[in-house]
Amino acid sequence: MDLFSRSWSALRAAVAGLRDEDFTRPSGCAGWLVRDLVCHLVVDAQDVLITLATPATAEPTRDAVTYWDVVAAPTGDDPLDALIVRLAAAYREPRLLKFPLDDVGSAAGRAAALADPAGRAGTRGEVLTAGDYLGAYVLEWTPHHLDLVAHLPDVPGPSAEGLARSRExxxxxxxxxxxxxxxxxxxxxxxxxxRAPTGAERAALGRTAARLPFPVG
Incomplete structure (x- = not known):
């Protein structure tokens, strides 16, 4: 849960420090500009709030790792992805996107800090402890932090501990x-x-290279 809070705080701080022109740069998400990614983060923060406010009494069905599944690689053509693009464009000015991320994002951070790690919450038809749910989101924040800075080398990226945990x-x-x-x-x-592996990376991966990629959702 502490890593959730640190990862989320670092990601929101990186967005808060963006210049207006940064919002029209491409992100690391296929088909999304930085402004689209930030809009997605607002929706993510809403999901965190909704889940933490949805208590469950059943036994947990997932944990921080099994919460995720390997899904089809994103193409940028998904209807929900397209909706995010239209919604982001409606904000028009970067400050109008920064405000809800700071507002809803801060609320999600406070709710996480107040949550009982052993308490159970329902989401996506599954039940997790709050600790596992928030732990799962480290794998949401960290790759998206990489997406944010993909074409913005001067913007601080995710922490070493977030990267290590997400890799694990x-x-x-x-x-x-x-x-x-x-x-x-x-x-x-x-x-x-x-990104695609280099020739040397593909050779080092061996048979695993043929199975790439492993997008999660």
Missing amino acids: MLERIAQVGFPPSFGDRDALLVGTGR
Whole structure:
């Protein structure tokens, strides 16, 4: 839960420091500009609030790792993705996007800090402890933080601990182990399909290369 809070705070701080012109730069998400990604983060923050306010009494059905599934690689053509693009464009000015992320995002952070780690919450038809649910979101914030800075090298990226934990989770979800020659950042970028592996990386991956990518959702 602490890593959730640190990862989320770092991501929101990175967005808060963006210049207006940064919002029209491409992000690391296929088909999305930075403004589209920020709009998606607002929706994510709403999801966190909704889930933490949806208590459950049933036994947990998922944990921080099994919350995620390997899904089809994003193409940018998904109707929900297209909706995010239209919604982001409606904000017109970057400050109008920064405000709801700060407002709803701060509320999500406070709700997470107040949550009982052992308390149960329902989401997506599943039940998780609050601790596992928030732990799962480290794998949401960290790759999206990489998406944010993909074409903005001067903007601070995610923390080393967030990268390491996200790599560990991805390896467990996909049931693979990336070679030691892969740094955590590269393991996430290549593993989730955010960039293609180099020839040397493909050789190091061996048979795993044929299974790439492992986008999660």
